[in-house]
Amino acid sequence: MSDALLGFGSLGLILVLIAIRIPIGVALGVVSFLGFTLVRNEKVAFSVMMSTPFEVASKWGLSAIPMFILMGAVAHATGISQALFRAARVWLSGLPGGLAVATNLSAAGFAAASGSSVATAATMGRIAIPEMLRAGYAPSLATGVVASAGTLGALIPPSILFVIYGVFAEVSITKLLIAGVIPGLLTAGVYTLMLIGRCYFDPSVAPPLDRTIDRAELWRMRWTSLAPVWPLLVLIIGIIGGLYGGIVTPTEAGAAGAALAFVVAALQGRLTRGVVTESIMEAVKTTAQLLFVAYGAVMYTRFLALIGFPDLLVAMMGDWAVDPVLMLVAISLIYILLGMFLDPLGVLLLTLPIVQPIFAALGLDPIWLGVIVVKYIEIGLLTPPVGFNAYVVKNVVGDAIPLETIFRGIGWFLACEAVIMVLLLGFPEISLWLPNSMQ
Secondary structure (H helix, E strand, O other): OOHHHHHHHHHHHHHHHHHOOOOHHHHHHHHHHHHHHHHOOHHHHHHHHHHHHHHHHOOHHHHHHHHHHHHHHHHHHOOHHHHHHHHHHHHHOOOOOHHHHHHHHHHHHHHHHHOOHHHHHHHHHHHHHHHHHHOOOOHHHHHHHHHHHHHHHHOOOOOHHHHHHHHHHOOOHHHHHHHOHHHHHHHHHHHHHHHHHHHHHOHHHOOOOOOOOOHHHHHHHHHHHHHHHHHHHHHHHHHHHHHHOOOOOHHHHHHHHHHHHHHHHHHOOOOOHHHHHHHHHHHHHHHHHHHHHHHHHHHHHHHHHHOOHHHHHHHHHHHHHHOHHHHHHHHHHHHHHHHOOOOHHHHHHHHHHHHHHHHHHHOOOHHHHHHHHHHHHHHHOOOOOOOHHHHHHHHHHHHHOOHHHHHHHHHHHHHHHHHHHHHHHHOOHHHHHHHHOOO
């Protein structure tokens, strides 16, 4: 059997297994095991299967993941998300679509304490969607902004996807995390402009709030609302400031962030035994799920390397493989298509062993590639039929709002993503300026 047939056949088999609801970690592991058995023998396959978990779990960079997850869990339990939304609401409610804008920007803030798109969407959904619906906002707008703004958790540091990409691509995790800052803010900014413009020209989707409070009282409420937001500033300065200044490594930043979250919870009087237990269990469960997928992905990466599949792809692509523009178009199509059907971590770990060697051969910056890949994964969280964040929001609202309505609201944000991707692809310095200016 030729190497090309083995490579494409294994990829096809993985997609079939995922389509019939086999967990992606299991699908990757089973296909890899069969591949090693076919190319070598079952002893080699068993050897790889037994050694991979230890080798993956022993990667020091991955230890940042449970720390960031723990930090986000504690931050959520201490009420940061609610405080952010209340502050954004009183400051921004006078704008067209003010509640939607507040939801978008508070999601960006919570992403800086969470690192998870799913956690950001679920948390903001419970807080913001009922408020917007009570204010008469269109259900498609209310759910669409929560699902879309939730994806900022994949881009704004601390980003779990950036940590995983950095470990397996063997590039600086610190620079990756810092590289996500400006693209994340750009995304939040473009979303904000779209929301204001849409709600200004079509007030029916977001009726203006009825102002019954005098101006002096409004400003008093605005300044008062900022006081509970201080924990977020502590976490942002502790993580992003420490990383940018070269004071801490990503692993140290994760531990420092988790420690700061516990200190903040204690100062707020909310560090109960229940909060500690729930936060630790959330970190353990989520980390275990991520690492299980990583085990299968690493086995599959080794199988592809054994048969020389990445080099084979470069040779097959011919002129495409030497033209960065054509390659970017091809990669964009691949990520958009895979994002429609696979979960974010699966897309990242499945494509990385194929995409990275191609970009390396073209001499393209791996930090920039990381931003582009994570951004496409972020878009995949919104695209039907398996836009994961849409289903997270659907789980929050239950039967009250149809899934079709949620996807219809997301469509406006996908149009924004097209503009953002043109900017990021056309101007790499948007992603690279900040990490290149680090100490």
